[in-house]
Amino acid sequence: MGSLEQSIFFRFLSLLLSLPLIIEYPHAYAHSCEPVRCDTGYGPLIKFPFRIKGLHHPRCGYPGFDLYCKDNYAFIHFPLLGRDVIVERIDYEYQTLTIVAEKNCLWNLLFTSSNFTSSRINPDSWTLHTLLNCSKKGSFVEEYVNPISCLSDAEHEALVVFGEDRVGSLPVSCRPIKTISVPRLYPFNLNLMSATQLTENNISEYIYFGGDGDGLNLVWYVPGCIDCESSGNNCGYRDNNSSETLCLPPPPRPPHKGSKRQHVIIVSSMGTLLLLTSLVITIKFYCYWKSRRQLDLENENEVEKFLENYKYLKPIRYSYADLKRMTGQFKEILGQGGYGCVYKGILSNGTLVAVKILKSFDIDGGEFINEVGTMGKIHHVNVVRLLGFCADRLKRALIYEFMPNESLEKHIFSKSSNDCFLGWEKLQNIAIGIARGIEYIHQGCDQRILHFDIKPHNILLDQNFNPKISDFGLAKLCSKGQSVVSMTKARGTMGYIAPEVFSRNFGNVSYKSDVYSYGMLLLEMVSGRQNTDITEENTSRVFFPEWIYKRLCQGEDMGLELQTDEDAHIAKKLTIVALWCIQWYPVDRPPMRSVVHMLKGSMENLTMPSNPFISSLSGNKDTKNSCITNLSVIPE
Template sequence: MALATYLVFFLISHQLLLSLSEEEPNPRCPSFRCGHLGYIGFPFSNRTHPECGLFVVDNCNEQEAPKIQLLKNESFFYVKEISQDNTLMLHYLPFSESFDNYSCIGIGVSSLLIGVLIILALCFKKRLSSDNSTVFWKKKFKDYQNIEAFLRNYGSLAPKRYNYSDIKRMTNSFKHKLGEGGYGGVYKGKLLDGRNVAVKVLSGLKGNGDDFINEVASISRTSHVNIVSLFGYCFESRGRALIYEFMPNGSLEKFIYEKYSPNKQLKWEKLYQIALGIARGLEYLHRGCSTRILHFDIKPHNILIDEDFSPKISDFGLAKICPRKESIVSMTGARGTIGYIAPEVVCRNFGEVSHKSDVYSYGMMVLEMVGGRKNLDVGVDRTSEIYFPHWIYDRLEAAEELGLQGIENDDDNEYARKMLTVSLWCIQTNPSSRPAMSRVVEMLEGSLDSLQFPPKPFLSSSRSEAADSLPSIVC
């Protein structure tokens, strides 16, 4: 009976707090990870931010199960599970005792709990009006509702949905970590049919969940050899995750920066094939889908390499979806990674944001593939070599030796010069001067002699040597 009391208690609390919370969430009160419970938030908090909720969940970092005390001076309970509607599954201390132990707590507790709850909620409402240090469940609940509605409306096109316990099982409780990013961690896992997968666990719900929606929506529309496959996703209050095909060779950056991986550099023919494969993948996103998908974050870190060293474009969190016939897209702010962002994405004075913005990012990435270094390298001795695109352009224009590593014959030299020429066309400052990705594929597949030499891409108005070497964007 007491178990039912506590279930009623939290169901009522959930509804009361939805109606009482009107404020925007505060970043000081994020969801937090608590052992096997996953990510939880208001009305629960931890000892780091006890002001962020009504009930502190303890033992989140201990080997034993998390526990909670629902009323002061009352018994502690082990928390076995917190479901999406904030219902608790509890074990009375000690952990081995059965649910029959709940009968020792008095069916009069129900009235007491509801009364205490109302008082707590009213006090909490008063504090909310003057203190913005709390995560407010109402806004968060609406965000989850919006994403749930989107996933339902997506129908049969949506990939398979898994629950959080499935994610834990397939990753062996997140035992093998593959990498870490601003979004969270990536773990190796295995499906029931034996296929290896990469499980991307998102650490928090940003804004209204746009990144999560973008990734599921955009990649679910794709089917191409150079686009990573999404096998499924998890969306629960305990955590969100995306399940991808496993790429044993990791990301492209591990193979192109000689400074960090001197023993992993690829042959020039393989680099050329990778650049061509990425171009084909982008061409497909821009023209081959039922809708046009603009990626907006093309960079070596987001290019995965399979066992045959074929490239696959990944990470669609910043993608934009638009009708196939439309090229110009509206954006409220810049998106992408510094060093690869097209100038018009940062400043509209350079032109309209379109699929040509992906072309620019692709060109900057290919330059790094050829140079084996970051395009902007402040570690070199001479100022004229700091900005690689300008330095390499001057060498090509003067028909000078490029001084690139690993060139052993005429074929290697042609691969390198072809990739450089195409990439310099891709990074033209004016978007209209850049080729579409379909044209990029044609240039890469054609002969070097057929390529016209591009104009020098300038982002600086000054003509001094140092200024020509360093890019700047002035709106």
């Protein structure tokens, strides 16, 4: 298993093992405005307009009404004292909260704070709070008198009185110590929802001071939330910049006691099922990896065994590191296709090469062995030369001689035909060279080699535009006396595959299948376009072979760019030879030796072949006969 496959496997395994945790906590963050307490079962319930920083969404509370939890206590920042204080109680019905100081007396901090004025001026927006020390403890029932136990002792009692005019009604044993002025905002005047901005620096403008023992009562007022909360929902703000409230649904209730056992059973069953599924998939992955690894080892051994027998032939074996050096870390790409990518390289002796890196899907090494074994036996001027190869475990590559003019496809299918057109005489020489190359692999080797993928892309051109056949990955070897080749599946490229390769109703697969592919290639050289062109505006020219056959039979112009009579002579000869090669039945096609003779011979000795497209014409047999009355026999 490669590093990529291992990474995918372990990530998938981790995902499977984490599924029970994902199932167990599906609502962990679904309800960000859910009321909470800092101490489970104790302490004030914290909900709108307050929120816990880091737990609740900002819309769950008003800015400045942020609380945080520490040591099971809820804290809020109180700007008038410049410190954080403990929130002891929150009464959402009367909209009050009681705060106390941590490890100190809150009232002592208030009366000693520099944030309050001791002025006797009492404007409408301020109220006076007077601290008194009473030497005689008594029972004070006035609602404006608040005993402060944290400042009192056994002999003295500290009181806070709200309002200057009420101090005189107290006993003479109570002596004023200090009077401070604090903001005064009554609940029925306070409207947080009309505020455009509220920060912790001016929170005091929105609270009302009241006494409650050692604590200090603060009052807030938020209209619009009473009806929402009375219906069992949670109140919140639409966003931080808006005072519009939202009514949010409450979190789902936990299952009641009667269904707790059932809930546990369901969760346990799902967890067990997921665990078993994960285990089964893990085992299957392991078995697959083990069998794949065993298959890889067998294939590597098979390739190594082949290369051991092949080492006495001329091509050199290179390592993958050698390929990196000769290609400069695969810097310049020449082309790519279904087989892989081709890179430009240079050998240590200065020879330019083309390095074809095979894709990993050829795991069994079949095409690699096929091409190395086949091309190692071929030595012909019209067949590309294999200079070396690489078989570094599953990294495989083929090193060929470099062809500076690339493939024939580039020159015959180019849109800028004026710049890339080779000329009719050169096209004829290329056609003859290709035919000689195919004739050689059919007759010139110890064994007959059938290419099965003759097409413009696989014809390379050297610096002098001499053609060389390449890519023998689909090739098949057979004895010269063997007239029929067995095949389990079709080979080749659509548009160039002979009919018998698809269906045995047209005959047996043989070397004549390469002849058909060559004929289709020859017609594309003549037309400068693919034989089947659905973009052709003239619908009768969509399939060029049939169209050109009709034109020749009727003696009409071929519709090609021909400058001289010699050009017309060559174009007509190439077309007629191609039509011979693409005959529907293999027995009607000439062998490549005859094709070479026809290309090199005189036009006057050529006759039109029978119509391979008769089934798609009008069905008039006279049309066929008028074209083939002077047919001569093409020798095998």
